[in-house]
Amino acid sequence: MEFLGLFNYWVVIVLMMIGFYIVICSNNLIKKLIGLTIFQTSVFIMYISMGKIDGGTAPILAEGVTLYSNPLTHVLILTAIVVGIATTALGLAIVVRIKESYGTVEEDDIHAKDKQA
Amino acid sequence: MIVHLSVLQVIIPLMAAPACLLLRKRELVWAFATLATFVTFAVSVLLLSQVMQSGAISYDMGGWEAPWGIEYRIDMLNAPLLVLISGISAIALLAARTSIENEIPENRHSFFYIAWLLCMAGLLGITATGDAFNVFVFLEISSLATYTLIALGKDRRALWASFQYLVAGTIGATFILIGIGLMYVMTGTLNMADLAQRLPEVENTKTVFTAFAFFIVGVCMKLALFPLHLWLPNAYAFAPSIVTTFLAATATKVAVYVMIRFIFDVFGFEFSFTHFPLQEILMTLGIAGIFVASIVAINQDNLKRMLAYSSVAQIGYLILGISFASQTGIMATLLHMLNHGLMKGALFLAMAAVVYRMGVANLSQMHGIASRMPLTMAAFLIGGLSLIGVPLTVGFVSKWYLVSAALENGWWPVAAAILLGSLLSVIYIWRVIEVAYFKSVSNNTPDVKEAPASILIPMWILVLANLYFGMDTSLTVSVTQMAAADLFGGLL
Numbered sequence: 277m278e279f280l281g282l283f284n285y286w287v288v289i290v291l292m293m294i295g296f297y298i299v300i301c302s303n304n305l306i307k308k309l310i311g312l313t314i315f316q317t318s319v320f321i322m323y324i325s326m327g328k329i330d331g332g333t334a335p336i337l338a339e340g341v342t343l344y345s346n347p348l349t350h351v352l353i354l355t356a357i358v359v360g361i362a363t364t365a366l367g368l369a370i371v372v373r374i375k376e377s378y379g380t381v382e383e384d385d386i387h388a389k390d391k392q393a
Numbered sequence: 394m395i396v397h398l399s400v401l402q403v404i405i406p407l408m409a410a411p412a413c414l415l416l417r418k419r420e421l422v423w424a425f426a427t428l429a430t431f432v433t434f435a436v437s438v439l440l441l442s443q444v445m446q447s448g449a450i451s452y453d454m455g456g457w458e459a460p461w462g463i464e465y466r467i468d469m470l471n472a473p474l475l476v477l478i479s480g481i482s483a484i485a486l487l488a489a490r491t492s493i494e495n496e497i498p499e500n501r502h503s504f505f506y507i508a509w510l511l512c513m514a515g516l517l518g519i520t521a522t523g524d525a526f527n528v529f530v531f532l533e534i535s536s537l538a539t540y541t542l543i544a545l546g547k548d549r550r551a552l553w554a555s556f557q558y559l560v561a562g563t564i565g566a567t568f569i570l571i572g573i574g575l576m577y578v579m580t581g582t583l584n585m586a587d588l589a590q591r592l593p594e595v596e597n598t599k600t601v602f603t604a605f606a607f608f609i610v611g612v613c614m615k616l617a618l619f620p621l622h623l624w625l626p627n628a629y630a631f632a633p634s635i636v637t638t639f640l641a642a643t644a645t646k647v648a649v650y651v652m653i654r655f656i657f658d659v660f661g662f663e664f665s666f667t668h669f670p671l672q673e674i675l676m677t678l679g680i681a682g683i684f685v686a687s688i689v690a691i692n693q694d695n696l697k698r699m700l701a702y703s704s705v706a707q708i709g710y711l712i713l714g715i716s717f718a719s720q721t722g723i724m725a726t727l728l729h730m731l732n733h734g735l736m737k738g739a740l741f742l743a744m745a746a747v748v749y750r751m752g753v754a755n756l757s758q759m760h761g762i763a764s765r766m767p768l769t770m771a772a773f774l775i776g777g778l779s780l781i782g783v784p785l786t787v788g789f790v791s792k793w794y795l796v797s798a799a800l801e802n803g804w805w806p807v808a809a810a811i812l813l814g815s816l817l818s819v820i821y822i823w824r825v826i827e828v829a830y831f832k833s834v835s836n837n838t839p840d841v842k843e844a845p846a847s848i849l850i851p852m853w854i855l856v857l858a859n860l861y862f863g864m865d866t867s868l869t870v871s872v873t874q875m876a877a878a879d880l881f882g883g884l885l
Contacts, residue, residue, distance in 0.1 A: 319574070322571065326574060355526075359566075362533075362537055370552055371556065373552050374556065378552075
């Protein structure tokens with residue numbers, strides 16, 4: 277039961293490790309960025325899960341409702357999502373320029389070209 | 394006006410950045426950005442003097458009272474750092490117009506100044522805010538601007554360096570985000586002062602331990618603590634020289650500040666050093682960083698890369714100061730933060746001058762360069778002496794306090810390690826001095842003139858600051874002493 281209760285957090289850990297693994301082990305820069313995005317997204321899920329309160333509803337003042345979920349984590353994560361998008365966009369822009377000047381987006385090839393020069 | 398100083402500190406550069414877009418002409422943009430930076434500098438000096446007179450300033454953003462609203466809090470710990478960031482930025486911008494002429498294509502100059510202002514706003518924001526989540530947001534503002542600035546480098550390797558930094562920096566920032574999230578889930582607050590009060594109630598939970606571990610590792614990534622420093626040497630070596638000057642003097646210092654703030658203020662001394670083996674970890678990594686990075690620095694041909702490795706070593710000293718967990722240790726760290734900003738600023742500006750004239754700063758092409766660029770190399774010499782820690786320079790002052798903090802704890806092997814580390818820096822600075830002063834000019838040396846005054850003047854301002862604060866230590870020592878006393882105030 278405890279396992280199921282913590283389901284969200286298990287998902288967070290699994291996603292985080294998948295993302296981290298891709299960032300470290302992938303040779304392709306685009307894939308690295310995808311991994312990075314998955315890694316960040318897992319943290320977003322963690323924040324949103326934190327705000328949920330059992331039986332709580334959306335934080336809107338209404339008759340007869342006293343238990344609300346915490347909206348602050350959602351607001352925080354909205355900011356973090358914007359930051360994440362900016363990071364991905366900037367990362368992709370840099371990858372485009374790497375492709376222009378190196379002619380490749382594979383890490384090994386870039387290292388090989390740098391060694392030659 | 395005076396009441397709003399703490400927020401103006403961050404708002405001025407943040408608003409000046411988009412305003413630059415409207416100006417379009419690059420000379421105008423430069424003049425405007427420099428003006429905005431000087432105003433910011435004046436604001437931070439005012440803030441420091443206000444803090445010194447009447448204690449910490451708390452500002453409620455938008456009139457929302459802390460801990461519900463976002464609080465900006467200026468005290469003895471961050472006020473001097475604000476002065477350092479805006480001061481170095483102002484001085485470096487004076488030289489920037491000339492320095493980037495040869496390094497950045499003309500049509501990108503306006504964007505360069507915009508990214509610069511955003512980077513500065515981010516760094517100032519991290520330092521001024523009293524809200525944990527705000528730290529993350531400003532960290533990302535400054536980081537994103539930094540990736541852009543590094544990618545502007547002339548060499549295509551700058552792109553690769555920037556990408557590597559982006560990946561490392563984002564992982565670090567995400568770790569910090571996890572740490573902040575876990576702190577929030579345990580305490581329900583993001584305000585630093587409030588966190589400091591509520592964390593002790595729950596400090597024996599796994600969640601708080603995890604939060605602390607994630608947060609510290611994330612910050613260590615940002616401050617390039619050995620062995621998480623791998624992004625730094627390339628980023629500093631291939632970024633435009635003037636960007637390196639600014640970043641080397643300020644960016645890592647801000648991360649060190651965040652670390653001190655959270656270890657001592659938010660989590661508290663008790664938790665960090667008794668519940669957590671932080672002392673052993675930081676001391677080992679600090680000393681390892683000093684030695685490994687200094688030895689690597691000795692073998693570099695590219696001088697910007699050499700100084701970058703030397704920065705990693707200097708970060709080792711800063712971390713070592715924290716690991717002493719004593720008032721003198723923290724004071725030494727704070728002092729070295731400011732002093733290292735001054736010396737690295739001067740050294741990298743000298744490199745910017747060399748790069749301006751020669752295109753690169755490779756030692757193999759610098760035989761007898763001192764006869765061609767006497768003022769630049771003299772500045773490098775003084776900056777280098779300061780880095781080594783020769784008396785009458787700022788480097789001596791901070792090393793002195795570091796060594797006395799080590800002896801105060803009775804850790805004489807650590808004191809010996811600090812001195813040994815300084816000897817290593819003698820070696821890599823001497824290599825440059827020998828080639829520049831004592832080798833005769835060879836065919837390999839390009840025919841160059843002294844750097845233009847627009848780079849020389851800012852450079853010498855920093856060099857003179859190195860000497861001035863090395864001789865008259867009353868201001869820096871008293872400020873850092875008060876800051877350290879504040880941090881330990883709750884304990885004594």
